[in-house]
Amino acid sequence: MEAEQSVLGGLMLDNNAWDTVAEVVLEQHFYSGNHRSIYRTMQKLVDDGRPIDVVTLSEELDRTAELEQAGGLEYLVSLARNTPSVSNIRAYSEIVRDRALLRQMIEVANEIADNAFFPEGRASEEILNEAEQKIFKIAENRPNQGGPEPINPLLKKAVDRIDHLFNNSDAMTGTTTGFDDLDARTGGLQPSDLIIVAARPSMGKCIVAGSTLVDPRTGAVRTIDEMVAQEDGAVVSLTNDFKLVRQSASEFVDDGIKPVFEVVTALGRRIQTTLTHPFLTGNGWQKLESIRVGERIAVPRVLPIFGDRRIETHRLKALAYFLSDGGMTQSSPLFTNTNDRILADFTEAMLAFGGISVNRVNFDERAPSYRVSAKASDSGALRRRFAVALNHAMESCGLTGKQLAERLKLRTSTISQWRNAVAMPAPSGYTSLCSALGAGFEQATSRDFESGSARVNCVTAYLREQGVWGRSAPEKRIPGLVFTLEQGQIAQFLNRLFACDGGISISKSGQVRVGYGTASQVLAEQVQHLLLRFGIVAKLRSKHHHPRTQYEVEVLDRDSIERFIDRIGMIGKESAIEKARAILAAKRHHVNADTLPDTTIDYILQLKGDRSWPEIFAAKGLKCPEGYNSRLTGLSRRHLTRRRLARFAELLDDPYLEALAHSDLYWDPVVSIEYKGERQVYDLTVPELHNFIAQDICVHNTTFSMNLVENALMGTNKPVLVFSLEMPADQLVSRMLSSLGRIDQTKVRSGQLEEDDWPRLTAAVNMLKNKPLYIDDQPGISPNEMRARARRIVREHGELGLIMVDYLQLMSMKNGKSEGRTQEISEISRSLKALAKEMECPVVALSQLNRSLEQRPNKRPVNSDLRESGAIEQDADVIMFIYRDEVYNEDSPDKGVAEIIIGKQRNGPIGTTRLAFIGKYTRFENLAHSYDYGPDE
Structure with a gap:
């Protein structure tokens, strides 16, 4: 209390002491409420340019009705009278501040103890994080201990730095980027600088407008155009153990007009993408430009997604019957069929509408038609x-x-x-x-x-409402409503479709086949998709011997046929179904289509090594079947079934084979890849997994930033901290091993390394081993959490060499306030700049660019292309853009070249640096260096 009184009294005696006190003390540092009121009033007088003394202070306190609360005029007089010495006012101020900090620590310690004693169901990790934030908040609320410095010591620092650089001409002024031309232009990544690295997401990996995706929340089928326009969408994505899961897209990308190619598989699935869009192959994710006809790509074997909607049964049957054997282009709906069971079911459904009659309109030898x-x-x-x-x-x-x-x-x-x-x-x-x-x-x-x-009539009205009325046979398509229905109703819908335009047949050789025919390609694709929801793999093919093209959906493999019989069936064709069921039950299980890529066989033989199969069987306590060695010799020339692969996985104790054997994937050969011209294309960014299912095919969606991390790590002994908000830490490390070891990243991801890859992998591991690299992959981290974790690394491991944030737009403030995303990004940007200054190291933050640049003829980015660019451009010391011309121009003469465009540099020149880009290693290199990467790179 005496220190507080001395500070306030000293200010009244010497107004010039205000600047000294204000550097140390804040209003909330005063313990006494009347002292806080007096100090606040003093601050107002200073701001208004008025003097501080007993008279002016009492007058202002009286005007704001705070004089009595502050102790009255007599107390103000006693403060001025009893102050020991104005010359010691800074020391008094420090006492006030220190006691305030101790009180805050006591308060926070009590809160931490209360939370620990009464966690109220919260996890201990959550309570620990909250405790750490409370402690750091005390430090953040301290007044800035710095201030203006006189010129002389600053001159000495500058001259010493110049002298050091002169005598060490090779020394970098900052952390090296690892790229000579870029270092020459920037002097390296400078301490306390905020460096923004920006590029468009996907960089050309796009699918064509109109491509369909399933919304796993509702079962609805949506086009990618709709998802991008609405910036909303959940997708089905593939995990690293080949299981399908629900994910939410984080970015919705309009990539403009680009050349596209159509991929068609043996199952008849088709998708149009750019050449750079990756598909999952036996060698991992590969760009379309690297895939050849005959190679197998991953497609889902099942999409177990259904909605929760129900409609009246007669309305469901009406859609199925008129989409199959119905006519909807005349004055009234017509239905043509010869099966008595189907006709009875159809008539019952029509009469359920009410006010409807069903009458036969032809009595000749043709199949009977009925008008509704x-x-x-x-x-x-x-x-x-x-x-x-x-x-x-x-x-x-x-x-x-x-x-x-x-x-x-x-x-x-x-x-x-x-x-x-x-x-x-x-x-x-x-x-x-x-x-x-x-x-x-x-x-x-x-x-x-x-x-x-x-x-x-009401049937016509219903068909019109569902968007199917007036469509001819080639124009028929399933209404969007059907895809959102519950499982049982979709099964009933397919049952009626197949009963009319489909069938189940048995050849003389005993081959069972389920088929569905239509003149509409869209309808055939939709039927193939709905079957997939039940785990039924169907093949779609076209037939041209008819006057107009016909499309047929065929179910040929035993497992899928049995699923169709058990879960869907066909009304009116029960006897044929039962006969097929009996024939399948009597047959030995045989698979000739649902098999794994040949690379799986190579992987098995690699695991086997020099051991004999009898040795491997013996290690598991089993007897090796006779002739097993000779049978395995042919593995490289025959496809491997999933059932047999499961036995190998168990025999070799290999989790990768186990995941493949029980995956949700079917490996479908590519039968054609054709150029389709230039089309509007879109893409999605899916956090963590970076892939999604489109057109019932698996497609995929940081390179430069991680190369900066690698080079900084190798060029300094200081810790490097990476905040990876998009990609899990283990995937990030796999990329670094691929880059540093110059190993094809698809081989690293799949584990299918060749003999000469292993020494490279070992060398990459040794390069990273014991390096001070720390990766934090918590999604949606806030600047406060980031600062706390950076401080912890500094406290435990010393001064940081570099902080990498991937990427800025995925950060969040977590302060409970929402004043718009632009304002939030501004706060994040300022916080990152403050982090760079506090840690005295460069902070490199990735940022995304606006979509508008895709509409320009010259797609090289500029500063205004930054998303929420105002605050980012203002706070950044350096802004770099990554541009690869080959992404936009197929015939670019600069293939394999990346431009690093410096759009802003606070303390240096702007301009462009050209680097070599080696895609399969996800690596940038100095363009002047020559490396032997093989003839195709």
Whole structure:
């Protein structure tokens, strides 16, 4: 208390001491409430340029009604009178500050203890993180201990630095980037600098507009165009152990117009992508440009996604029957079929609509056709019910027939006919009538109107509502509603489709086949997709011997046929299904299509090594089957089934083989890759897994930044800290091993290394071993958490050499306030700059670019292309952009070359540095260096 009194009294005696005190003490540092009030008022007087003394201070406190709370005039006089010495005011201020810090620590310590004693269900790790943040917050609230420095000591520092550089001409002024030209331009990555590295996500890895993806939340099928436009979407993604999971896209990328190629597989699945878009092969993720016809790519063997919606059974059957054997281009719906069981089921469904009659329209030798129309015999009753509802609604609204006619601009006699059940309005008149009389009238009459209208029956209205009415056979497609239905209803829908336009057949050799035929390619693809949801792998092929192309969906493998029989079936064809079931049950299980890529065999033989199979069997306590060695000799020339692979996985105790054997994947050979011209393309960024399922095919979506980390790590003994908000730590390390060891990253990811790769891997491991590299892969980390963890590394391991953040837009403030994403990015950007200054090391943060640059002829980025660019551009000391011309121009003369464009450098020149880019190693190199990478690189 005495120190607080001395500070306040000293300020009243010497106003010039304010600057000294303000550097040390904040208002909240005063323990006494009246002292805080006095200090706050003093600060206001200083800000207003007024003197601080007993008179001015008491007057201002009196004006704000705080004088009595502050102790009154007498107390202010005693403060000034009892101050020991103004010359010691800084020492008094430090006492006030130190006691305040101790009180804060006591308060926080009590809160930490309370949280530990009463965790209220929270995890200990969460409580620990909160405790650490509270402690660091105390330090953050301290006044800045720095201040303006006089010129002389600064001159000495500058001259000493110049002298040091002169005598050490090879010394870097900052942390090396590892790239000679870039170091020459920047002097390395400078301490306390915030360096922004920006590029467009995906860099050309895109799929064509109109490509479809399944929303795992609802079962709905959406186009990638819709997802990008709405910037919303969950996707199905593939894990590292080859299982399908639900993921949320974090970025939605409009990549403009680019050349695309169509990939068609043996199953008939097709997708259009750019050449740089990767597919999963036996050699890992490979760009399309590296894939050849005949190579197998991964597609899902099952997409177990269903919605939770239900519709009335008769409406579901109506869609299935009219999409298969229905005609929807005449005045009334027609249905043609010869199966009595199907006809009975169809008729029952139609009559359930109400006010409907089903009548045969041809009696010749052709297959019978049935017209679905409004029931004529009921039309009088429908008109009478409509008239009663109309008169009641008019009475409720207080309208006469003349008034209603004037409102609708009709003759009074027309209204009279409706009111007396002589006629019903046309659709346009009914719409106007509902607008005039309200929703209650429409609800009471809609069903009768649909049934009684001479121009539209309720079945036609329903088909039109679902978007299928008026479509010819080649134009038919399944409405979006069906994809969101629950599993049982989708099975029932497929049951009716296959019952009409499909069938189950048994050849003379006993081969069982399930097939579905249609003139619509889209409908065939949709049926193939819906079967996939049940784990039924179907092949789609086209037949051209008909006057118009026909499309057939075939189910040929035993497991899929049995699933179809058990879970879907076909009404009216039960006897054929039971016969097929019996034949399959009597057959030995044989697979000739659902097999693994040949690279799996190479991997097995690599695991086997020099051991004999009898030795391997003996190690497991098993007897090796006779002739096993000779059978395995042919492995490299035959495909391997999943069932057999599972036995190898168990025999060799290998988790990778185990994951492959029980994966959700089917390995589908590519049958064609054709150029389709330039198309609008899009892409998605999927955090962590970086892949998603589109068109029922697995497709994939930091290189330069991690090369900076590698080079900084090798060029300094200081710790390097990486915050990887997008990619898991183990994947990041795998990339570094690929880059440092110059090993194809797909081999590293799949583990299928060749003999000469192992020494390179060992060398890369040794290069990284015991290096002070620390990786934090917590998603959505905040600047406060980042600062706390950086401080911990400094405290435990010494001064940092580099901090890498991948990437800035994935950070969050976590302060409970939301003033818009732009404001949040501004705070994050300022925090990163403050982190660089506090840690006295370069902070490299990756950032994304706006999509607008894709619309420009010259796609080289500029500063304004930065997402939320204002604050980032202002806070950054250096801004670098990565540009590869080959991504945008297929015939670019600069293939294998990357431009590092410096768009801003606070203390140096801007310009462009060219580097070599080696894609399969995810590595940048000095362009002037020559390396023997083989003829294709």
